[in-house]
Amino acid sequence: MIEAQGLIKRFGALTAVGGVTLRAADGRITGLLGPNGAGKSTTLRMLYTVLAPDGGEAWIDGISVLGEPLEARRHMGVLPHGAGLYPNLTARENIEYFGALQGLARRVRRARAAELIRRLEMDAFADRLAKGFSQGQRVKTALARSLVHQPRNVLLDEPTNGLDVMAVRTLRRILAELRSEGHCILFSSHVMQEVAALCDEVIVIAGGTVVVQATPEELKVRAGTSSLEEAFVRLVGLEHEGTSA
Amino acid sequence: MWRVFRKEFGETLRDRRSLIATLVLGPLLMPAVIGVVLSLAIRHGGAPSDRPITLEVAHAQRAPRLVAFLRQYGVRIEPVRADRDQARRRVERSHGPLLYVPRDFGARLAAGQPAPLRLYADESNRTVQAHVQRLGALIAMYGGAIARLRLVARGLDPQLLAPIALHPIDISTPQSRAALVLGMLSYAILFTMLMSGLYIAIDTTAGERERGSLEPLLTMPVKREQLVYGKMLAACAVMGVSLVLTVGAFSFALRHIGLDRLGMSVNFGPGVAAGIVLGCLPLIPVGAALMTLVASYTRSYREAQTYVGLVLLVPTLPLIFANILGLRPRPALMAVPSLSQHFIIMSLLRAQPLPRLDIAISVTVTLALGVVLMILAGRLYRREKLLG
Numbered sequence: 001m002i003e004a005q006g007l008i009k010r011f012g013a014l015t016a017v018g019g020v021t022l023r024a025a026d027g028r029i030t031g032l033l034g035p036n037g038a039g040k041s042t043t044l045r046m047l048y049t050v051l052a053p054d055g056g057e058a059w060i061d062g063i064s065v066l067g068e069p070l071e072a073r074r075h076m077g078v079l080p081h082g083a084g085l086y087p088n089l090t091a092r093e094n095i096e097y098f099g100a101l102q103g104l105a106r107r108v109r110r111a112r113a114a115e116l117i118r119r120l121e122m123d124a125f126a127d128r129l130a131k132g133f134s135q136g137q138r139v140k141t142a143l144a145r146s147l148v149h150q151p152r153n154v155l156l157d158e159p160t161n162g163l164d165v166m167a168v169r170t171l172r173r174i175l176a177e178l179r180s181e182g183h184c185i186l187f188s189s190h191v192m193q194e195v196a197a198l199c200d201e202v203i204v205i206a207g208g209t210v211v212v213q214a215t216p217e218e219l220k221v222r223a224g225t226s227s228l229e230e231a232f233v234r235l236v237g238l239e240h241e242g243t244s245a
Numbered sequence: 246m247w248r249v250f251r252k253e254f255g256e257t258l259r260d261r262r263s264l265i266a267t268l269v270l271g272p273l274l275m276p277a278v279i280g281v282v283l284s285l286a287i288r289h290g291g292a293p294s295d296r297p298i299t300l301e302v303a304h305a306q307r308a309p310r311l312v313a314f315l316r317q318y319g320v321r322i323e324p325v326r327a328d329r330d331q332a333r334r335r336v337e338r339s340h341g342p343l344l345y346v347p348r349d350f351g352a353r354l355a356a357g358q359p360a361p362l363r364l365y366a367d368e369s370n371r372t373v374q375a376h377v378q379r380l381g382a383l384i385a386m387y388g389g390a391i392a393r394l395r396l397v398a399r400g401l402d403p404q405l406l407a408p409i410a411l412h413p414i415d416i417s418t419p420q421s422r423a424a425l426v427l428g429m430l431s432y433a434i435l436f437t438m439l440m441s442g443l444y445i446a447i448d449t450t451a452g453e454r455e456r457g458s459l460e461p462l463l464t465m466p467v468k469r470e471q472l473v474y475g476k477m478l479a480a481c482a483v484m485g486v487s488l489v490l491t492v493g494a495f496s497f498a499l500r501h502i503g504l505d506r507l508g509m510s511v512n513f514g515p516g517v518a519a520g521i522v523l524g525c526l527p528l529i530p531v532g533a534a535l536m537t538l539v540a541s542y543t544r545s546y547r548e549a550q551t552y553v554g555l556v557l558l559v560p561t562l563p564l565i566f567a568n569i570l571g572l573r574p575r576p577a578l579m580a581v582p583s584l585s586q587h588f589i590i591m592s593l594l595r596a597q598p599l600p601r602l603d604i605a606i607s608v609t610v611t612l613a614l615g616v617v618l619m620i621l622a623g624r625l626y627r628r629e630k631l632l633g
Contacts, residue, residue, distance in 0.1 A: 005626070048464050049463075049464065050460055050463050050464060070466045070467075070468070073466040074463055074466045076464070077466040078460075078461060079461075080457070080460040080461050080464070081457075081460075082457030082460070083457065083461070084453075084456040084457025084458030084459070084460075085456075085458060086252075086256060086458060087456070088256045089252075089256060097248070097252050098461070098465065100248040100252070101248060101249070101465040101466075101467050102465060102467065120498075142461065145458060145461065146461070146464075150546065196573060223407075
């Protein structure tokens with residue numbers, strides 16, 4: 001479970017995140033939806049402890065990310081934006097290296113890597129150097145890498161960016177599987193269809209604050225429209241009017 | 246930390262291009278180049294005193310005793326027929342030397358007057374110049390013998406002709422003469438060593454950031470300092486391997502190009518090589534930390550390469566100053582990293598051991614600076630701006 005209470009992040013004079021409060025439950029896929037520059041990535045970065053918030057607090061499975069960042073990191077798997085791999089390691093070695101950094105014993109991380117490679121259908125390229133990987137192969141490797149320590153919580157920043165249809169489908173299947181296993185999944189996206197197809201719950205974020213947290217159905221009802229896209233545009237638009245007024 | 250170290254070290258070993266750049270190009274090429282340059286110098290500037298002098302003599306029959314005397318001292322005499330003009334033209338082609346004995350040589354000698362001799366030579370040729378010097382000394386020796394005989398014949402003590410006895414005493418040992426030529430050696434060793442750590446040092450911050458693997462790495466339950474320490478350790482290991490290779494290659498190259506023919510003996514056996522490696526080891530952490538520090542301030546891999554390349558010059562500056570100012574080891578100077586390593590290398594090559602205190606100062610101060618810089622690099626890695 002991921003919780004945040006009044007998270008604030010400023011970069012100089014710019015307030016990127018101005019008090020985000022959210023909750024992502026176990027066994028559910030929660031989508032962080034918002035236009036570019038809304039503060040999605042910054043929020044996620046604070047949750048996965050790479051950025052320190054200027055205000056507020058967050059917990060992973062009840063562990064404070066400020067108080068015990070190392071412990072909190074053990075409870076989450078992170079797929080950051082970009083998903084950089086080590087070009088001179090194979091996919092398998094990339095995964096096993098992160099297993100090692102998570103403190104897994106050699107035998108355990110070997111077994112986990114092998115299992116993830118099977119599960120993510122990576123056999124064809126698992127033992128090739130990551131140098132020439134396609135974006136899809138890269139994201140799969142990075143995802144496997146973030147799951148090697150079997151974290152209860154999974155955070156993904158724009159995971160479907162640059163993926164082809166087949167890769168997106170594999171990703172969706174994996175996320176759905178993880179949900180049915182009881183994991184808590186939080187991912188950010190600016191793609192409506194993505195969120196509509198996957199999410200049990202949507203957090204709409206704009207201008208650095210949460211506009212609304214609801215199920216996709218509730219969103220449509222609230223915005224008084226049958227299309228999620230339309231709902232999104234209206235909610236974000238309302239928020240902007242609200243702040244400018 | 247150890248896991249980061251093992252992964253970084255393994256990854257570097259695997260990347261063939263960077264491996265060639267760090268471990269082959271530097272450590273092996275540099276000694277090879279210096280070896281070739283030195284062996285060329287030996288062949289061309291080689292010691293001419295070993296070779297017999299060939300002297301053309303015009304009108305040798307006018308000075309038979311002088312010719313016999315020169316032969317006795319290993320000068321190969323080649324009688325030629327030439328008048329003065331012909332002699333001059335001949336030397337313009339052959340560089341000489343050519344000894345021309347004038348007609349009145351015998352008569353003036355017999356009369357006790359200065360007997361003229363003409364020695365033609367092109368002294369812009371270094372070999373000829375050396376030959377002329379030796380011939381001059383030999384002929385002066387011959388003249389000296391005649392002078393002493395004349396004095397004895399007049400009942401005078403020949404020692405009257407030697408009011409001063411100058412004894413030049415050359416204290417340069419063959420090793421120290423070699424060390425002059427090999428002054429660039431310590432520079433080459435230190436520079437190559439630092440250079441080989443460049444790749445990992447840059448990769449630690451700018452490289453990780455550019456390829457986007459820094460952020461996932463920072464989500465691992467490992468303290469950020471530990472990550473940097475691991476990476477710096479890997480850089481140190483690569484630098485260590487490079488150092489051993491470089492020194493080994495130099496040792497091999499310099500022992501096989503025959504520096505003794507330059508009148509130098511190079512004191513560069515396995516023992517000295519091991520000493521040099523040990524003496525330079527403390528500088529490794531300083532280099533690794535310094536490069537990591539600078540790289541963490543840069544925005545991209547390329548920028549990092551530029552700045553770190555510049556920083557590489559900093560540890561080599563003291564060496565240049567030392568050479569220009571002719572600095573000698575002093576305890577205060579031994580506290581300067583890289584300069585003290587230079588002194589250690591030179592003292593080993595010269596076979597002039599340094600006081601233990603000096604070595605202790607060098608090792609302690611350099612290691613301490615390395616530790617401080619490493620901790621600083623670890624601190625910097627905690628900054629958020631690191632993410633860029």
